[in-house]
Amino acid sequence: MATFVDGPVRVSVPATSANLGPGFDSLGLAVSLRDELEAEAVGEGLLVEVEGAGADGVPRDETHLVVRAMRAAFDLMGEQPSGLRLSCRNRIPHARGLGSSSAAIVAGVVLARGLVAGGQLLASDEALLDLAADLEGHPDNVAPAFLGGFVISGREDDRWFAVRAGVDPRITAVAFVPPTGVETTIARGLLPANVPHADAAANSGRAALLVAALTGQPEHLLAATRDWLHQDQREPAMPETLALVRRLRADGVPAVVSGAGPTVLAFGTTDTSSLRARCPDGWECHDLVIESQGAALLT
Incomplete structure (x- = not known):
């Protein structure tokens, strides 16, 4: 018994x-x-408090995503608490392609393990990452949220894998966040069931080049960030996003749709002031650094 x-x-x-x-x-x-x-x-009940990004739109009951992730992790460890209090201070914008749902899931499983005495013995990092990816349905956000840094992830033999790679310290990034979001399910719904073999081959080559560019050859970032599989296909849901991506890339800036969008992520290797000046009216601009640390318990 836990x-x-x-x-x-x-x-x-x-x-x-x-x-x-x-x-x-x-x-x-x-x-x-x-x-x-x-x-x-706590002794009984459930209390959920939320402030910051998305506070007006998330539930305060058992359907809250962090609570659902905590419950799943408690089940993994074999015991549910009699009561639970949760407080969330959110800075990650919701429905913007910056991994807010993955952050919630990862936070939930890590919090649950932290609340159980000896939780590290009952739920390893590998088990928690598997659980988080199962809850999200894919690992590309939960893996870096859990591990930090740049992560290559996927599924092999019915198990998730996640491999960290270094990031060249010269690389900086800016996020351009539009005022309205797009739900991931809508963005995914625009993707075709099949793609031409030539497009798949071209994408594979650029993905391989992107690993090289991020880990030590950032001069290749513009070519390495070209996509054939999903960005243009999502344009009906986020036309202003794709327009900004094309303007930036035409000027030599390695810009991409962040996740399922509609945020635009632009890479740089120098001062980002010139990039910040490209932020559209009404959008938010965030200077970003690559976080080497993933989910971390605070003391």
């Missing part, structure tokens, strides 16, 4: 940008917007 620790447990989880152009459902990067959450096992 024993729950006294007092609250706190966690910080980074935003993530997945796909990065050609790395559809396989490449992801942790970036420097972080949600901070606190949870505590």
Whole structure:
């Protein structure tokens, strides 16, 4: 039987940008917007408090995504607390392609393990990452949210895998966040069931080049971030996003749709002031650094 620790447990989880152009459902990067959450096992009931991004639109009951992830992790460890208090301070924009749902899932499983005495023995990192990817349905955001840095992930023999790679320290990034979001299910619904073999081959080559570019040869980022599989296909749901991507790329800026969009992620290797000046009216601009640390318990 699990024993729950006294007092609250706190966690910080980074935003993530997945796909990065050609790395559809396989490449992801942790970036420097972080949600901070606190949870505590209590005598009875459920209390959910939320402030910041998305606070007006998320439930405060068992359907809250962090709570659902915590419940799944508690089941994995064999015990549910009698009551639960959860407090969320959100900085990651919702429905913008910056991994807010993955951050919630990762935060939930890490908080749950932290609340159980000896949780590391009951739920390994590998088990929690598997659980988080199962809950999300794909690993490209949950893996960097959990591990930090640049991660190549996927599925092999009915198991998820995630491999970290280094990021060249010269690389910087800017996120251009539009005022309205697009639900991932809508963006995924626009993708065709089949793609031409030539497009798949071209994408494979650019994804391989992107790993080389991010890990040590950023001069290849513009060519490496070209995509054939998903960005143009999603234009009906986010025309302003694709227009910005094309303007930036025409000027030599390696720009991509972040995740399922509609945020635009632009890479640089120098001062980002010139990139920030390209932010459309009404959009938010965030200077980002690559976060080497993933989900971390706070002391």
